[in-house]
Amino acid sequence: MAASYVLTFDPPVLTSxxxxxxxxxxxxxxxxxxxxxxRHARGVLGSRTVDIHLDPDQLTGTVLRTRTPVATFxxxxxxxxxxxxxGRHAEPGSALHGYTLDDLHHISRHVVHSDRWHTAGDxxxxxxxxxxxxxEHLLTATEPPTRQDLFQAGRRGRDQSVRQRLQAHGxxxxxxxxxxxxxxxxxxxxxxxxxxxxxxxIVDRHALAQIWPRxxxxxxxxxxxxxxxxxxxxxxxxxxxxPGTFNxxxxxxxxxxxALWHEGEQPSRMWGTDRRxxxxxxxxxxxxxxxxxxxxxxxxxxxxxxxxVHGRPSTYTNHDCRCTPCTTAASDxxxxxxxxxxxxxxxxxxxxxLAAIHQRKETGEKVSVIAAELGFxxxxxxxxxxxxxxxxxxxx
Numbered sequence: 001m002a003a004s005y006v007l008t009f010d011p012p013v014l015t016s017x018x019x020x021x022x023x024x025x026x027x028x029x030x031x032x033x034x035x036x037x038x039r040h041a042r043g044v045l046g047s048r049t050v051d052i053h054l055d056p057d058q059l060t061g062t063v064l065r066t067r068t069p070v071a072t073f074x075x076x077x078x079x080x081x082x083x084x085x086x087g088r089h090a091e092p093g094s095a096l097h098g099y100t101l102d103d104l105h106h107i108s109r110h111v112v113h114s115d116r117w118h119t120a121g122d123x124x125x126x127x128x129x130x131x132x133x134x135x136e137h138l139l140t141a142t143e144p145p146t147r148q149d150l151f152q153a154g155r156r157g158r159d160q161s162v163r164q165r166l167q168a169h170g171x172x173x174x175x176x177x178x179x180x181x182x183x184x185x186x187x188x189x190x191x192x193x194x195x196x197x198x199x200x201x202i203v204d205r206h207a208l209a210q211i212w213p214r215x216x217x218x219x220x221x222x223x224x225x226x227x228x229x230x231x232x233x234x235x236x237x238x239x240x241x242x243p244g245t246f247n248x249x250x251x252x253x254x255x256x257x258x259a260l261w262h263e264g265e266q267p268s269r270m271w272g273t274d275r276r277x278x279x280x281x282x283x284x285x286x287x288x289x290x291x292x293x294x295x296x297x298x299x300x301x302x303x304x305x306x307x308x309v310h311g312r313p314s315t316y317t318n319h320d321c322r323c324t325p326c327t328t329a330a331s332d333x334x335x336x337x338x339x340x341x342x343x344x345x346x347x348x349x350x351x352x353x354l355a356a357i358h359q360r361k362e363t364g365e366k367v368s369v370i371a372a373e374l375g376f377x378x379x380x381x382x383x384x385x386x387x388x389x390x391x392x393x394x395x396x
Contacts, residue, residue, distance in 0.1 A: 003028070004098020004144055005059070005075040007040060024098050025075065026144050030056035036147070037061070037073060097144040104134055107147060111154035125165075126158050133157020211260045218317055219253035226250060240337060248318045348392035349376065354384055361385070 007023040025036035034054045041063045042050050054061040059075040111130040112123060137145065137153035145153075170184030212220065225235035225246075236246035308315050311325035313333040349357070357370055371381045383389040 003077065005033070005077060007037060008074050008076070009041075009044065009063070010072045010074075024100060024103055026098050026146060030054060032146075033059075033075065034061075037075075039147075041071075041073075096138050097141065099138065099150070103147075104131065104138075104150075107134055107150050108154055111151060111158055114155075115158065125161065129161035130154035130158045133160075207261060211257055214260060215253055215256060216320075219249060219256065222246060222249035223253050245314055245318065248314075252318065347375070349374075349381075349384055350394045351391045352394050354391045357381065358385070 004024060004026045007025050009023075023040050025033060025040070027033035027036055033056075034052050037054065038050065038052045041052060049066050051064040051067070052061060053064065061073055062069050063071040063073060108127055108131045111134075112127050115126065131154070133156060134150045134154045136157075137150060141149075170180040172181045215223075221239060222235070225238045226232065229235045229238060232246065232250075233243060236243045239246060241249075308319055308321060310321065310323055311329050313326075313330045315321045316326040316330035353374075360370055361367060367381050367385070368378050371378045374381075380389070384391060
């Protein structure tokens with residue numbers, strides 16, 4: 001049967017009030033007593049390199065640190081246990097099973113500070129739960145429990161208290177990844193609510209009405225096509241662009257939208273997945289490493305990772321480059337797309353035709369007569385003659 005003893009060190013261990021500190025140990029075997037004394041010695045010396053030599057007959061021993069004696073100790077039977085044979089029949093006001101109020105306080109604090117999962121909860125509530133669980137275990141124990149038994153009892157009480165508090169707030173213990181239980185959220189946010197708050201719907205509508213006009217027309221077309229078709233491949237085919245180009249358009253539109261939404265603020269990380277990509281459908285692009293749009297918003301504007309290739313329609317569309325080669329390439333691409341759709345190509349005056357018009361005008365012919373003969377408007381010819389417009393190059 002486990003017995004309780006009072007541990008005394010020489011030199012003595014003093015409290016903050018300058019009084020000798022009473023330390024209690026409980027054990028049934030010499031090895032168990034040595035382990036309890038070793039635990040107290042490590043706490044007193046503040047070192048892990050501590051060894052204990054215990055004489056089981058005399059209940060005395062030596063504390064060594066790095067093989068050097070630094071203190072001695074002695075064990076005397078606890079008064080409450082000496083009067084009754086064991087601590088569970090101690091009189092009111094004395095220690096119970098050899099444990100004092102200071103011991104219960106230290107064990108409860110150890111239970112609270114060893115918690116790594118529920119640090120967001122109130123520390124006083126967790127301390128009270130551990131304290132009551134330890135006291136209940138002491139009162140119901142038939143034999144003096146060890147400190148490890150009390151520690152485990154305090155952990156169970158602490159965890160049960162946290163689980164009950166989480167359950168009261170709707171946390172789903174059976175499926176922690178789902179968060180709040182559906183019935184809890186449905187009751188408190190719809191059934192039990194007096195009137196649904198219109199704040200979210202009003203803010204979303206006003207924000208969309210303010211941000212949408214600030215997107216480029218091409219970005220608006222990309223988002224509209226994606227919302228209409230619900231599929232990236234079909235949306236890209238609707239706009240007659242390659243899937244990679246369409247993904248760039250959508251990505252730039254989302255980054256621009258988030259930058260305007262969080263204008264003047266630090267945007268938070270987006271925890272979510274586009275269902276049209278997350279489902280990995282047969283028509284969805286095989287994207288395995290998607291960067292949240294807010295990461296690009298929070299990144300500083302610096303040099304691009306790679307140099308832009310000018311003279312391509314994609315550089316004009318995706319990177320907003322308005323240089324002459326990119327503008328010409330985008331115009332040619334749009335012209336080819338119009339011709340492919342059956343549109344009539346636009347007639348323009350070439351350089352050689354404009355020189356002939358200059359000669360006819362110098363001979364005295366009127367611009368209106370020349371325009372009617374060639375099938376163009378007077379305004380178009382006047383703008384060419386004054387240099388406001390540039391003629392088309394001669395065909396090669």
